[in-house]
Amino acid sequence: MEDKVRDNYDRPIISLRISITNRCNVDCIYCHHDGMLESSDEMTPDEICQVCRIAKSLGVEKIRLSGGEPLVRRDIVEIVEKVNTLGFKDLSITTNGIYLEKYAQALKDAGLDRVNVSLDTLDPQIYKMITGADLLEKAKNGILKASEVGIYPVKINMVVMNDINTEELWDMFEFCKGNDLILQLIEIIDSDSCEDKDFNSKYHFELSEFEEKLASLADSIKVREFMQNRRKYFIDGGEIEVVHPVENSDFCSNCSRLRVTPEGKLKPCLLRNDNLVDLIQFIRDGCSEEQIKERFLQAIAKREPYYKDEE
């Protein structure tokens, strides 16, 4: 960890999550839509690659491509291919899986290490209610295809919502266990951009009690230190992880991730939009590598855990 750039709270910057588009092919009820960007304004594969190269020179080891829906980009394979030439320890994508059946093999061949697929339910009607689309089977086929071509691990992101999918937690675990997938349960994050302003209070489901049950059943438990101290539970040959992002001091105190928005701005903190740092404009203006590095350092200097004033 010695060669890593650290922020003012001594947190090393290990991973970069790049939102490569804000276009999406579904409309999830909980999603924080980050505005709309014309595809012509999106970062090109070369620009994404340049951002990754500079991040690597600062010690970043892992790249995650996200969105919007990253697989709506027709150049997604080229992006993965180009980023892969930089030799990161880990290159992954977060996707809704709908186009994964089509792209899994090409992405694997291009150098993709891992994939996270969002799947909140196994019930077609609930899937339609959450996403607005009738595409559950497509998403499931995408997941199975990713496993079949040897992308490992395939992780399922399930946002847990009170009265919507809480009855399905064990079914989802069985589905994952049976298909050699890791299940990741995510507590919902409040979103200003949700049309339904009471969404969070209606649907937020506290996972601590469920986690106690997991702990009592687990054959073993692992804590992921640089992933916000998340716990992984190994139960009966299956694996399940729980993410509590809401006002969780572990989430913040061990955060090692910097983000890039679809507009090409560095985003120092997940839950804030008031401290973004322009990046892509500097690249497009032809600034030197040192000047672009400086933008990264400015963003890193703006990282603040939410509890900093409470200490």
Ligand code: SAM
């Ligand atoms: N389209 C891709 C997908 O569906 O995975 C990538 C983008 S999506 C915004 C990335 C992840 O954020 C998904 O796993 C999604 O479930 C999660 N997410 C989105 N809004 C959320 C919220 N309000 N609370 C918790 N997780 C959320």
